[in-house]
Amino acid sequence: MVDDTDITLSDETPSFFAPRRKQFLLGRRAVVASVVSTTLIIGGLVAAFYLAPGGAIVRHDFFNPHDMWESLVGNHHKSLNSVGLGLLINIRVFLIAEVFILTFGLTLAWTRMTKSPVLMPFRILAVIYSDIFRGIPVLLVFLLIGYGVPGLQLGFISNQSPEVYSCVALILTYSAYVAEVFRAGIFSVPHGQILAARSLGLTNATTMRRVILPQAVRTVVPPLLNDFISLQKDTALLSVLGVIEAVQAGTIFQDAKFNSSGLVVASILFLVMTIPLTRVTDGLIARDRNRRLASS
Amino acid sequence: MSEVILEIDAVVKRFGDNEVLRGISLNLHRHEVVCLIGASGSGKSTLLRCVNLLETIDGGTITLFGQSLTDVRIDPDKVRRHTGMVFQSFNLFPHLSVLENVLVGPVRALKRKRSDVIDEALQLLERIGLRNRADEYPDRLSGGQQQRVAIVRSLAMRPALLLLDEVTSALDPSLVGEVLDLLRDLAHTGTTMLIATHEMNFARDVAQKVAYLDGGILVEQGTPEEIFSNPQHESTRLFLERVR
Helix, strand or coil: CCCCCCCCCCCCCCCCCCCCCHHHHHHHCCCCCCCCHHHHHHHHHHHHHHHHCHHHHHHHCCCHHHHHHHHHHCCCCCCCCCCCHHHHHHHHHHHHHHHHHHHHHHHHHHHCCCHHHHHEEEEHHHHHHHHHHHHCCCCHHHHHHHHHHCCCCCCHHHHHHHHHHHHHHHHHHHHHHHHHHHHHHHHHHCHHHHHHHHCCCCEEEEEHHHHHHHHHHHHHHHHHHHHHHHHHHHHHHHHHCCCCCCHHHHHHHHHHHHCHHHHHHHHHHCCCCCCCHHHHHHHHHHHHHHHHHCCC | CCEEEEEEEEEEEEEEEEEEEEEEEEEEEEEEEEEEEEEEECCCHHHHHHHHCCCCCEEEEEEEEEECCCCCCCCCCHHHEEEEEECCCCCCCCCCCCHHHHHHHHHCCCCCCCCHHHHHHHHHHHHHCHHHHHCHHHHCCHHHHHHHHHHHHHCCCCCECCCCCCCCCCHHHHHHHHHHHHHHHHHHHCCEEEHHHHHCCCCCHHCCEEEEEEECEEEEEECCCHHCCCCCCCHHHHHHHHHH
């Protein structure tokens, strides 16, 4: 069908050369350019740190090798807590909370997605729950649980250590996020998979277990690990309930010696803890992306 | 002719305001092959899904082996175990090997013992010439091979009838033949099938009955001879001219 429009294909011979301005940064010059810009930026940042008016004082207050070592190992005689030992508490809380978060998060996700009429009230509760705990700042959850629950005087429940309340606060908050990650993963499985499974006569539960979850796991792992990286960091909030973990130990050191090197040590320790998980997560994301690119 | 196993009577299906099926009636006998033809959107796929209870109907009745599927006491999972369904987009399970795909129905839905089913599954794969690919994953197979595995996955349930939803429409033209050959083979061995298809030559060869759907209405049905050589309705005639 030929239409009577004015639009026709071009008869011109096009030129494909980049403009001069862009040509400058092509080929070997691109490598030189990236080296120069990196040196300038990094060098500038280091110079600013060294040349700042208060640079010498900050270096002494935050990066003093002697104080950094003392805060890391602690000093029994001066009743200075060890930041290093404090971190063990962060790690312990992280590991324990993680297990509960995975279990509770999956339960929440499942509750929200189930269609059973009997579970209707739980479905509503699950929605309200995830709205509340994704909406309240973690710090507030810590304070409310840490001071509120002991105040209830509920015997056993009100007599736990601050570390336990911290764990509970983290579990409550992070389960809401993790449940959403699980839900997103489950929704990412193509609908045709569900149709195929159901048309074979598999029940809803079997379909979930044998068809949907195994496929959802792959999409879920990277965002889940991301949540766990922030969980590792948020264990620093234990300090607000008075638990002497890494950050609190650093603060005690700061108060006693008017020197903040302990906080830098705590930061470094947190980095040592999180960076492996960060690298693994990025690696998984890259692998998943490559696989997807290869198959399409 | 043998007994009627599926009776579709005045079935109505709506998606919101959109009436997709407007009172469709159709019977299927045991060992019979019925082909549904018609343009995309005419309601062929929806009708198949309603029979498999993947959709609920808004009017009329579907009766399978004398039991009305709209009865609240019906367990959809049990219905689906006896009505195999094959989809346009294969929908093999990508995380399971070819063999596991075939086993999953009998083992997980029928609760048969794996060791009892495995020979049958391998025989079915043998029948489609893919026994040597049993341990591979679906994404290693061509579209035609995947679709044949999907058909065999349904057959492993030993269904009373097979519902096929445009099973060759997503395939490269060069791969359509092998799938149609398998369906011909199934038809010759007496498999009861309700087939939505755009392959007119195939429908003419294989079907005992052809039904033409247009806009959710079953315009006419009859033997392939009647429909293809002497259509009674203007819209059937026009449709056949367009696809020819």
